[in-house]
Amino acid sequence: MDDWTTSHDRVLAQRNAEGWMFFFEAARDLRTTGAVAPSSKKLARLLTDPVQEHGTRPLNVLEAGAGTGSVTRALISRLSPASRLDIVEANARFASQLRRLVRTHSRLAGEGERVRVHHALIEQLDTGRPYDVIVSGLPFTNFTPAQVDTIMNRYMELLHPGGALTYFAYRGTRYARVLTASRAEARRHRSVEHVLADYQRRYATGCWTVWGNLPPANVWQLRRPVGVPAPAALGLTAGATR
Ligand SMILES: C[S@@+](CC[C@H](N)C(=O)[O-])C[C@H]1O[C@@H](n2cnc3c(N)ncnc32)[C@H](O)[C@@H]1O
Numbered sequence: 001m002d003d004w005t006t007s008h009d010r011v012l013a014q015r016n017a018e019g020w021m022f023f024f025e026a027a028r029d030l031r032t033t034g035a036v037a038p039s040s041k042k043l044a045r046l047l048t049d050p051v052q053e054h055g056t057r058p059l060n061v062l063e064a065g066a067g068t069g070s071v072t073r074a075l076i077s078r079l080s081p082a083s084r085l086d087i088v089e090a091n092a093r094f095a096s097q098l099r100r101l102v103r104t105h106s107r108l109a110g111e112g113e114r115v116r117v118h119h120a121l122i123e124q125l126d127t128g129r130p131y132d133v134i135v136s137g138l139p140f141t142n143f144t145p146a147q148v149d150t151i152m153n154r155y156m157e158l159l160h161p162g163g164a165l166t167y168f169a170y171r172g173t174r175y176a177r178v179l180t181a182s183r184a185e186a187r188r189h190r191s192v193e194h195v196l197a198d199y200q201r202r203y204a205t206g207c208w209t210v211w212g213n214l215p216p217a218n219v220w221q222l223r224r225p226v227g228v229p230a231p232a233a234l235g236l237t238a239g240a241t242r
Pocket of ligand 1: 033034035037039067068069071088089090122137138
């Protein structure tokens, strides 16, 4: 066997193991994990496109909800030299896996301190740093509308003016929820979509569909306007479910 075959086999085995890990964590807590499989390379690429806009300028980048690291890998390989990446992950097992990824990633040899993994909720993170790019992998449609509003507002506060936020939403989840969940759950889901729609209306600069993902997903890109103060949290509309 040549070197390429063995390293290729190793990568495949590692991806397989991560796929299983993700699946088991989803079985343990589907609400927080929010998916049964990691994001595809296509989805990861689109989510991380804004880090390439600035050429070789050093950036501060934040990734929230990194799971087993499929988007993290794309971020690390696209980061310009001297850029810094903060990764926030709520699940302790995923956080350990992400620390391993950072320790062993060939692009970070000798400079692993540029990337930090925080085992925390994004709501509690305070690095004291504003960001040029935020990539969010959080399963918003599993959260309460109030939680989503708090997090989106925090993202906008954390962004530099002109900075970009990307996040994704699986397609068709509202219909699945209507068919499989209680009316209260379907109502909560709709309210979350309303909160997100409000941020999209004010800040969206693009939305794309990635069919090559399980399930297919929409990727949203939002931007904090230049010369406008960070938004105050939206008041929840009457009838919104918490
Ligand atoms: C849908 S998975 C996405 C994982 C990865 N980004 C990907 O695309 O494959 C959502 C991730 O967000 C994490 N998560 C959920 N709520 C969180 C929170 N409040 N703060 C930080 N991470 C959270 C979950 O543990 C999970 O790893």
